[in-house]
Amino acid sequence: MTPLPTTTAPLLAVDDLVVEHRTPGRPSVRAVAGASLRVGPGEVVGLVGESGCGKSTLARAVCGLGPVSAGSITFEGEPVMPLGLRKRRHTGVQMVFQDPYTSLNPRRRVGDQIADGLRTAGDTATSPADLLERVGLPREFAGRHPHEFSGGQRQRVAIARALAARPRLLIGDEPISALDASAQAQVARLMRDLAVESGAGLLFISHDLSVVRLIADRVAVMYLGRIVEVGRTEEVWAEPRHPYTKALLAAIPHPDGMGVLPAELPGDVPDPAAPPAGCRFHPRCPLVMDRCREEDPAFGPVACWLHEPK
Numbered sequence: 001m002t003p004l005p006t007t008t009a010p011l012l013a014v015d016d017l018v019v020e021h022r023t024p025g026r027p028s029v030r031a032v033a034g035a036s037l038r039v040g041p042g043e044v045v046g047l048v049g050e051s052g053c054g055k056s057t058l059a060r061a062v063c064g065l066g067p068v069s070a071g072s073i074t075f076e077g078e079p080v081m082p083l084g085l086r087k088r089r090h091t092g093v094q095m096v097f098q099d100p101y102t103s104l105n106p107r108r109r110v111g112d113q114i115a116d117g118l119r120t121a122g123d124t125a126t127s128p129a130d131l132l133e134r135v136g137l138p139r140e141f142a143g144r145h146p147h148e149f150s151g152g153q154r155q156r157v158a159i160a161r162a163l164a165a166r167p168r169l170l171i172g173d174e175p176i177s178a179l180d181a182s183a184q185a186q187v188a189r190l191m192r193d194l195a196v197e198s199g200a201g202l203l204f205i206s207h208d209l210s211v212v213r214l215i216a217d218r219v220a221v222m223y224l225g226r227i228v229e230v231g232r233t234e235e236v237w238a239e240p241r242h243p244y245t246k247a248l249l250a251a252i253p254h255p256d257g258m259g260v261l262p263a264e265l266p267g268d269v270p271d272p273a274a275p276p277a278g279c280r281f282h283p284r285c286p287l288v289m290d291r292c293r294e295e296d297p298a299f300g301p302v303a304c305w306l307h308e309p310k
């Protein structure tokens with residue numbers, strides 16, 4: 001495929017985004033509580049943080065799949081409209097989920113499902129078999145059904161299907177966490193290579209920090225609905241600044257094999273329906289100061305009173 005035209009404008013701009021989940025009879029949950037993020041064309045941004053910190057909610061809002069309570073999301077300079085307010089599905093952003101069964105129809109041949117995306121994009125020059133080849137699968141697999149693939153192969157099919165629509169932004173929401181260790185880095189690298197070679201951006205959500213380090217140009221660290229640190233991957237790894245980032249990078253594997261637990265952090269992530277006053281991280285922070293209990297460090301690139309911009 002020919003590369004997409006490149007521009008210098010941010011492909012995706014998320015500013016002070018607030019997303020609240022409302023369930024009748026329950027307090028509303030502010031899953032995203034004022035998060036800002038940029039992804040440029042051809043750029044890979046890793047979004048990391050413990051389970052429940054709002055990563056999926058943010059990703060769904062970017063796709064126009066979630067409610068937006070405040071703030072803004074613009075894609076290629078245009079506001080992203082929630083589903084229902086839009087005339088048609090926008091295909092510029094495509095998402096790959098943890099479980100490809102969520103996005104693949106088990107009853108249809110994968111070639112037909114990939115062909116749907118090609119039709120939507122008006123691409124008559126590419127065949128489903130071409131896309132399977134690009135994701136490292138044999139062309140003849142187009143005639144198979146999703147259950148005939150291994151987990152890693154099925155995720156490759158989901159990636160091929162996402163690429164068929166020629167997205168300018170690809171979002172992977174934990175796309176490797178259901179795969180065995182040998183397939184994880186391969187699939188992550190594949191997503192990175194395919195996005196970069198076509199000039200698309202990639203927002204890669206994962207709790208596997210070693211894989212994020214491998215593929216991301218920049219990393220954004222999320223805690224309780226906020227991006228608490230953002231920076232170039234190598235710089236964040238060489239010198240993490242937010243105490244939460246430091247704890248995440250010193251993380252230990254979770255006993256049940258699901259992700260990681262930040263090292264040396266007391267307590268659990270607080271309930272987002274009742275977040276702590278001041279800095280949201282202060283009850284768990286080893287470096288907490290009086291100010292942190294009262295004042296919210298709502299600034300970037302490091303949302304911590306120890307790193308207040310001059």
Ligand SMILES: Nc1ncnc2c1ncn2[C@@H]1O[C@H](COP(=O)(O)OP(=O)(O)OP(=O)(O)O)[C@@H](O)[C@H]1O
Pocket residue numbers: 021022023029030031049050051052053054055056057058272
């Ligand atoms: N539809 C919903 N209704 C109410 N609360 C929700 C809903 N979806 C998510 N939440 C809550 O919002 C918070 C953020 O959830 P989200 O799934 O975005 O986090 P996450 O960082 O992606 O976690 P994970 O890694 O486990 O997927 C959590 O407290 C979650 O329980």
